[in-house]
Amino acid sequence: MMESKPMMINYIHRQAGHCESGATSNLFNYYGIQMSEPMAFGIGTGIYFSYLPFIKLMFAPMMSFRNLPNTVFHRSMKYLGVDATVIKKFNDVKESMDVLDRNLEKGIPTGVQVGVFNLTFFPPEYRQHYNMHNMVVYGKEGNLYHISDTVMEHPQTLTYDDLVRVRWAKGAFAPKGKMYWINHVPEELDIRYGVEQGIKKSVYEMTKVPFWLVGIKGMRVMAKDIRKWPKKHGNQKAAFYLGSILRMAEDFGTGGAGFRYIYGAFLKESGQKFDNKALLEAADLMGRTANKWREFTYLGARNCKNRSSQPIEDYVTLGDMMMEIAGMEEQVFKRIEKIKI
């Protein structure tokens, strides 16, 4: 291997609730734009819901509380008119690492999509076959890469081989070496336009997609299914399915309650910035919705933990709760649907 002199970019690692919006916000900050994580998340339309019971992920029905990988970065750059590059995939391992090295030589902190199963600095309990994780590489010393992973409290390092391993993880949503970075940020950013576009897109995705498993509609379908789980699958499997909802909603790097708090914080910050009463109201409602999500996960966790004696009633209660949450989220998006900022 070629010996090269150490390269370190003066990049500031700040912890965040969600990996991709955290990386995006830190990248903005590196280029001198004050951008909080919720703002990046909201403009990049991170919020989402889909429920795909016919696809099993880790033996449980698949659901998602967030948008597809790279949506947050790509859309926030697009809506704010920032010149950024995304390389969706490489054909060759060596090439993917060379391009990264060249970026670091030029002093460009670079985001990469990785799988977490072999991510050596992750605690063991995080390490599942989950390929939609994001982190930023900001330095190289000999064989060691310096990494800012916003889920972790502190900056980390990875060896060349370990980085190759996670960038070329296999399975669903394999990253295939995907990387992205900012080229140039214009002097004046039209945040107002970005917020407007972001909200418009999220309203569409949460309430108007003509498919019954996406957005609020998907939440209602899931609510109905939850009620039926103990009868249909038996107690043990129902508890496992319920556990998987909770793991998706509360686990590592969601900021809590399936990203609903982060989105609420975005509405709040935008509302304050542009002095918009409707946004502030929506932020408040989103916060209450997120708290309801939290209540749902608390109740679900207690149910999973104690294997309750009257499971059927409990699952009906949980299903009703999910219905209520769907109604509340619908209110939020109705409130911001025709908003003028």
Place this chain on the structure above:
Amino acid sequence: MTEKQDELIYRNNRELHYSFDPEQGYTRKVDYQYPGNQVIIQQGWDVVESRVRDVSARIKEGKLSPLSYYMEKNQMELPMLSDYTGFMRWRIKRHLKPGVFSRLRPATLAKYASVFDVGVNELLNPPLT
């Protein structure tokens, strides 16, 4: 406080959590996963472990090859292992038979060992539970 800390199963990394209070608005704090959720995380891993135990029992009975142990341990199903090794799925399926597995060529074994990140010796003699 000490009592609450004792309940925690995982104390490797503190994460950033957002929360909302109708009076105070949005706040952020860095902390471990709350205890209730840690139980759920553990239950997920318990399922993995029980699957490993099941498969271990069947290996001892001579019905499955050690390969199945490492597939469960690494939570890999056929398609994923096929992606990692480059072997066809039907071929991997055959390797799950003890008789076929014991006659594999060293190169094939080495490939499996490198994917599971173990030595060849360990691959042939998994630490069954």
